[in-house]
Amino acid sequence: MRIAALLTVIASLWVLWIAPAQAVSVSGLYEANVMVEDQSDASRRQGLGQALQQVLVKVSGSRDAIASKALQPTLADPQRLVESFSYTRDPVDDALLLQVRFASHLIDQALVQAQLPVWGRSRPLVLVWQAVEDGPLRLLLGQDASLWRVQGDRAMAERGLPVLWPTLDLQDELALPVEAVWGLFSDRIESASERYRSDAVLAGRLSAVAGQWRYSGQLWHQQRWQPVSAVAGNAADAMRLVADVVADRFASQYAVRRQVTADNGFLLLVNGVRQFADYQALLNYLKANVAIDDAQVVRVDGDQLQLKLQLAAPWAQVWGVLSLDNRLQQTGQPGVVEWLNP
Template structure:
């Protein structure tokens, strides 16, 4: 039986639900927060903060090809919302919060793709070779491991490290990781249920008579338009570990952004998105709030709702296929193989406004008998 609710009670219920912690999403926090040295002029730290955030969002390290952006770097103060001074190990730093909306508009105007907050959680196996010895970097407090985690966090790349317990070591050896034996790597990684798996291998090489540190990596990457993955390989060298890890993090950000970033379009298109396995209004609000947090979603309108399914009119600044690519990293939504279904629902309209931050019902609930057609369907996975 379809659920019926008076508009006033509906608004109250939705507002209450929005105040609760119901959203389950893999989202990277603080994409628009920069960490810069306080030992520089205001103009310099503002410019460096904006550069840091743009690099994190786009993977671009050289902005000289975009004169409009380099011009904005000289006027970066207008992008600063707030900042605070912090001290770490006796060094003064500035935490700078920049305006996400203004930055997104700037990148949109330059037709530069943006890598949003929904990012894959990467399981990273790390092995190092020194002379004839090859070993896992198993300790969380290892200096090189900490350097890696810090650099990847600065670029907004979420990672998980294996436990390297008996289960792991029975399934996977250092040589498996070093050689890229992906059948063994995948079997050992399954217990962690990662979005993506990566291997890192540290060693030393000689170039022109000089010894350099080398970091080689292999990772899974989605094949566009399919559910398949391929293996991407790359490497970098440097004289010092800090330089090596920094170059790796920048290169990885550029790789992932090239695969996953989207260009926000000036023209919007509306699609019908249906979600099943919704057991309560709380589930409906969870999904609606989740969708509104996705980069490229302008508005979400709840148009139909029954005891098990809701349909949303989703207004997009991106292609529908790009939305599905982003949502592949969202554990609460599973893409359905069935594009359409027939149901009889109680319908009402409640549009989420980005400006006000609340759902605003636009019509009274009316009993309708109708066929629910959708451009795409998902199944809600409750945690």
């Protein structure tokens, strides 16, 4: 019961909505839960520091961010960035947890001033096929409540990665038995994953070898497979290393390091803006995106808008971030896109 409750909490924190073939808008990026000994001032100060480090890693997309000299003044005074905090109990082991929420604009500001990247809320949804060797058994993890799944969910949540577990119904069992995942048969994994329409697929095996936990797997994203491996003293740490590899690869594409130029205005034509509601939704969407600092209307011609965008990065990277949401579609004409507001 406690494990099921924890999985419900993790899901509510990390996914605002899921749509087919679209990225996920992740909540909880500016929040962290850390274990503390008690509710004393000393424990709270220590916990706030740990929570701030977790949040900076999630939002920047890099564990190296907290080693930046430019961020040390921010790390030295976490209380200044706190929006709220409370205490709760871990549903699994009843440990005391400090729950902290930081002000998002202050976190973003600190990263930008330190010339570090900011990774927005739109992030690739990862379908996870994970085989585990548990004693004499090999298990395939799914949506059922288990300690193995808790470890995977927590590792991914610490890096702000939204995940989807397979249902393991009859269709899955026929398409992808546990031995096919264990053998990392990529063709069968791709075929079984099609029904879930995720942005990426992580498939791998986790086992104890000579006193260490080893993960061997592959990450499928943008039509290609990349190897993923990790070795640690326990299964939870091995999964944290796996999450690090996945998050680092995504962040290298989608986290935006703001460029400083005299004029980074970019003219964009947007078709399909047919109503005032479309007009408002488009501008709000663009202005809320981490890769765009501002969007101004230059001209209106029927259902087409010409916009001047103030970009936070080169257009190629900005488009990579926008394309995750599947709300704008390229038309084949340079500088012209179609608005696909749902």
